[in-house]
Amino acid sequence: MLPDFSTDISQAIQEVMDGGLLEPETAAAWLEVGNLAVVSQLLAAAGRLRGAHEGDVVEFCAIVNARSGHCSENCAFCAQSAHHNGPAEVYPLMSAEEMVRRGRAAAEAGAQRFGIVTSGRECPKGEALDEICRAVEVLTSEKVIAPCASLGLIDEARARRLADAGLVRYHHNLEAGPSFFPRICTTHNYQDRVETVKAAQAVGLEVCVGGIVGLGETPLERVELATAVAELAPESIPLNFLTPIPGTPMAGHTPLKPLEALATVAVFKLFNPKAVVRTCGGRQQVLGDLAPLMYLAGAGGTMIGNYLTTEGRQPVDDINDLAALGLRPAAKLMSE
Numbered sequence: 001m002l003p004d005f006s007t008d009i010s011q012a013i014q015e016v017m018d019g020g021l022l023e024p025e026t027a028a029a030w031l032e033v034g035n036l037a038v039v040s041q042l043l044a045a046a047g048r049l050r051g052a053h054e055g056d057v058v059e060f061c062a063i064v065n066a067r068s069g070h071c072s073e074n075c076a077f078c079a080q081s082a083h084h085n086g087p088a089e090v091y092p093l094m095s096a097e098e099m100v101r102r103g104r105a106a107a108e109a110g111a112q113r114f115g116i117v118t119s120g121r122e123c124p125k126g127e128a129l130d131e132i133c134r135a136v137e138v139l140t141s142e143k144v145i146a147p148c149a150s151l152g153l154i155d156e157a158r159a160r161r162l163a164d165a166g167l168v169r170y171h172h173n174l175e176a177g178p179s180f181f182p183r184i185c186t187t188h189n190y191q192d193r194v195e196t197v198k199a200a201q202a203v204g205l206e207v208c209v210g211g212i213v214g215l216g217e218t219p220l221e222r223v224e225l226a227t228a229v230a231e232l233a234p235e236s237i238p239l240n241f242l243t244p245i246p247g248t249p250m251a252g253h254t255p256l257k258p259l260e261a262l263a264t265v266a267v268f269k270l271f272n273p274k275a276v277v278r279t280c281g282g283r284q285q286v287l288g289d290l291a292p293l294m295y296l297a298g299a300g301g302t303m304i305g306n307y308l309t310t311e312g313r314q315p316v317d318d319i320n321d322l323a324a325l326g327l328r329p330a331a332k333l334m335s336e
Contacts, residue, residue, distance in 0.1 A: 008026060008029075008030075009030070009038075009041045009042060009045055010041075010045075012026065012027075012045065012270065013045035013048060013049070013270070016049065016270055016273055017048075017049070017052070017273075021271075022270055022271055024220065024223045024224065024227060025220065027223045027226070027267050027270065027271070028218075028219040028220040028222070028223045029219075030042060030263060030267065031219035031222060031223065031260065031263050031264065031267060032219045034257065034259050034260050034263060035259070036259065038263070039259045039262055039263050039266075042262075042263050042266035042267065042270075042297070043262065043266055043293065043296050043297045043298075045266065045270065046265070046266035046267075046269040046270055046297050046298030047295075047296045047297065047298060049269055049270065049273045049298060050269060050277075050295070050298045050299070050300050052273075053273060053274055053300070054276065054300040056326065056327050056328055057300070057327070057328060057329070057330045057331075058295060058299075058300060058301060058302065058322055058327050058328070058329060058330065059112055059113070059276060059278070059300060059301035059329075059330040060110050060111045060112055060113075060301070060302060060303075060304045060315070060318065060329055060330070061111055061112065061113035061114070061115060061148070061278065061301065061302075061303050061304070062106035062109065062111040062113070062114055062115070062303065062304050062305045063114070063115040063116075063117050063150070063303065063305075064094070064099060064102040064103070064106075064114070064115070064116060064117065065117055065119075066093060066094045066099055066116050066117060066118050066132070067091070067092060067093040067094070067118040067119055067120065067124075067128075068080060068088055068089050068090060068091050068119055069082075069088045069089060069090030069091070069119055070082050070090055070119065070120075071119040071120050071121070072120065072121050072187065073120075073121050073185060073187045073188060074185060074186060074187045075175065075184060075185045076183075076184045076185065076215075076248060076249040076250050077184065077212055077215060077242055077245070077248060077249075077250050078245075078248065079245045079247065079248060080119045081248070083187075084247050084248045084249065085247035085248075086245055086246070086247040086248050087245070087246065087247060093118065093124065093128050093131060093132075095131065096131050096132070096134040096135040096138065097135075099116055099132070099135035100135050100138045100139060100142075102114070103135070103139045103144070103145050103147065104142075104144060104145075106145060106304075106305065107144040107145040107332075109304060109305060109315040110304060110315050110318075110319055110329055111145060111304055111305070111315075112145065112146060112329070112330050112331075112332060112333045113145065113146045113147075113148050113168075113169070113333065114139065114145045114146065114147055114148065115148040115149060115150055115171055115208075116132055116135060116136070116147070116148070116149045116150070116151070117149070117150040117151070117171075118132075118150075118151050118152065120151075120152050121152055121153060121187070121188065122151075122152045122153040122154065123151040123152050123153065123154040123155075123158045123159075123162075124151060125158070129158060129161060129162075132149065132151070132162070133161060133162060133164075133165035134165075135147075136149070136162065136165040136166050136167050137165050137166055139166070140165070140166030140334070141166075143332075143334035144332070144334065145332075145333075145334065146168045146169070146333040146334055147166060147167055147168055148167065148168060148169040148170070148171055148208065149162060149167055149169075149170055149171065150170070150171035150172065150208075151170075152172075152196075153172075153188065153192055153193075153195075153196045154170070154172070154196050154199055154200065155199055156199045156202050156203055159199050159200045159202070159203045159205060160203040162205070163203045163204055163205050167205060168205070168206060168333075169205060169206040169207065169208055169235065169236065170197075170200035170205045170206070170207055170208070171207070171208035171209075171236075171238065172193060172196045172197055172200070172207070172208075172209060173193070173209060173210050173211045173212070173238065173240075174190070174193050174194070174197075174209060174210070174211050174225060174228055174229060174232075175193070175211045175212055176211055176212070176215060176217060176221070176225055177217070177221055177222075177224030177225040177227075177228050178190045178224070178228060179221060179224060180215070180217045180221045180224070180225075183215075183216075184215055194232070197209050197232050197234070198232075201232075206234075206235040206236070207232065207234045207235060207236075208234060208235065208236040208237070208238055208278070209229055209232050209234040209236075209237060209238075210229060210234075210236075210237040210238040210239050210240070210268075210278070210280075211225050211229070211238075211239070211240070212240040212241070212242055212281075213225070213239065213240070213241060213242070213256065213261070213264050214241050214242035214253070214255055214256040214260075214261075214282075214286070215242055215250065215253070216250075216253060222264060222267075223267065223271075226267055226268045226271040226272070227271060229268070229271070229272060230271045230272050233275075234272075234275055235275060235276065236275060236276045236278050236301065237268055237272055237275045237276065237277045237278060238278045238279075238280045238303070239264065239265060239268060239277060239278065239279055239280060239299075240280045240281040240282055241255065241256055241261055241279075241281065241282030241283060241285070241286040241287075242255060242256070242282060243255065243281065243282040243285045243286070255282070255285065255286050256286050258286065258287050258288060258290045261283075261286045261287055261294075262287070262290065262293055262294065262297045263297075265277060265279065265294050265297040265298055265299050266297045266298050268298070269297070269298025269299075270298070276300040276301045277298050277299050277300060277301070278299065278300070278301035278302060278303065279294050279299045279301075279302045279303070280302070280303040281303070283302065284313055291321070292321040292324065292325060295321075295322070295325055295327060296325070302318060304318050
């Protein structure tokens, strides 16, 4: 017979509401169980936190893969790595005009934020960075959508250049907790990722920091990622669910079950009550018909449209999900 977790969870939510911290071993036990009774309790707890901090509003973001493929890094899950044989397209940096066009289209589809993403180890320099900043400047001046970027490892000088152009938020995932990270990447280290986040914060940028779950990590290692993210105090936490891609070292992995994924969303919210937990890549593949429950599990945001190398849902379907749950999309973030 499974133990009764109701007391632990109810105590935990009260502690979090009072400003306390969860014990990692306790949260890992919730992820280990993964049955409907436990998940429903977690959803109630995390949903309460989401409601307290975000009300009935859900934030949509969208991205453009502005430079694809031939990445020098060997991240085991990534179709764009030059070390693997993934199916990702390969093309150079888009023009600023095309990035702007994609940003306008994202706004029309209902997104409040738009991320410019480039493959590669680090943030572009020189003319490439100038082109990205030019797109950011136009989007900032038009005030139709908040410009964000995910450009790899970055130093304060380049982060400040982006901030001066009008960038609102820099995205850089930890991907996994410090103990598991060496199993998924060896061409750079975990601390490189932490320093990138800190460089963005040092120049006043908001940060979007999360990772990928379902890489083969244990429940405790998954909680380690949640605690590592919490230490950086990001405004947004993107959660990706591994979708095994042919040609990558993780092609044979078994994806998480839907209840495992929902419990993970809830646990990340419990560790990071003030941040917006944002479901991203793999959500429809892993959650399937249960995807709308991610909002009840504590998600206050999601990525609409396509991802970097995989297709997403139609934005109208996500908008319809919100209406069915009595939620509503966030208002435009950029003031006139």
